[in-house]
Amino acid sequence: MIVEIEGILTKLMPNLAVIKTNGGVSYGVIISLNCNSKLKLGQNISLIITQILRDDANLLYGFMDKLEQDMFETLLKVSGVGANTAMMVCSTLSSQDFTLAIINGDISVLTSVPGIGAKTARKIVAELSDAKILNSQNIESYKSETILALESLGFKKDKIQKVLLDCKSKNTQDLIKEALKKLA
Template sequence: MIGQIRGTLISKQPPEVLVDVQGVGYEIQLPMTCFYQLPATGEPVTLVTHFVVREDAQLLYGFNSLAERSLFRLLIKTQGVGPKLALAILSGMNADEFVWAVNQNDVSRLVKLPGVGKKTAERLVIEMRDRLKDWQGSSTPATDAAPLDSITGDALVHPADARADALSALLALGYKPVQAEKALKAVYQQGESSETLIRSALKQLS
């Protein structure tokens, strides 16, 4: 089991990053709520991870805190929720927002997430409520994280590339092309980074 990765952040292509650990590059998928808190490329980064082994792939999922990983692990124990859907859920809302939605029986908010239909949302509320009764929150990061607006170390991205990257990330999270395009059109502002566009689009979709 690979439980933590510490190294240099080589590249960021939402929702995936590449981290160099002593010459070995690890591809790690993150929820967008964690992605926003990453440092600039070339900077050191520490992520707690969940390792998934399938017949056709070995996948690493990364998080900024142990609490976020804990919630991810609780999610994938729910019937019908695999790692991809859990990643999409935690991209559409952060850990504390999800816990609040479950405790409030807010099915209507959960069904706005990609891949979450009414039955899945109801199942999440029923199955997760007891699991989350002792939830302590997710405010403690695994490492010091720079807020998105302070990330200035990356190379400038052409606006068209930023929009294409944002669209690619939304599709990878499970949103339909029409949904993703509509959301990006509503929030697009020239010169914004792909991370900012994704965050704005996710708010629009929720």
């Protein structure tokens, strides 16, 4: 399994980067438009890779950062969402915008992605609204701890997450106090 590729960027198209490694092997890697905007021909780059093996293809999807890769892989878990659709989301939304759209159930953000209609957007929100999936990739540990603590006090997860969007504290103890005042 290929997990990372490092080398010289020899060819760059909107959704494809060709990277020539020190060993002389060139790899074609499918990338998002966000990733493309950060690359320049001839530069030495390193991309995190998600490899998808199918009967008819061995596809490499490349990402500049782990958050974008996590967003891509999370979308692949949604039934009916394939790699092309997931890559369109990565090209259109930042990982933070995506996470907030899921937490807030904001279907309009997802329908702004070409190829995603209202039905698919509702399906993505429904299947990914479980905060456990999102917590592991895009929410700081002190926020995750706060969510768990407030849930143990009987508050609903979706209400907690909405309140946390307005909170400013940067550690678990202060964030719990601030959130409790807003939840009361």
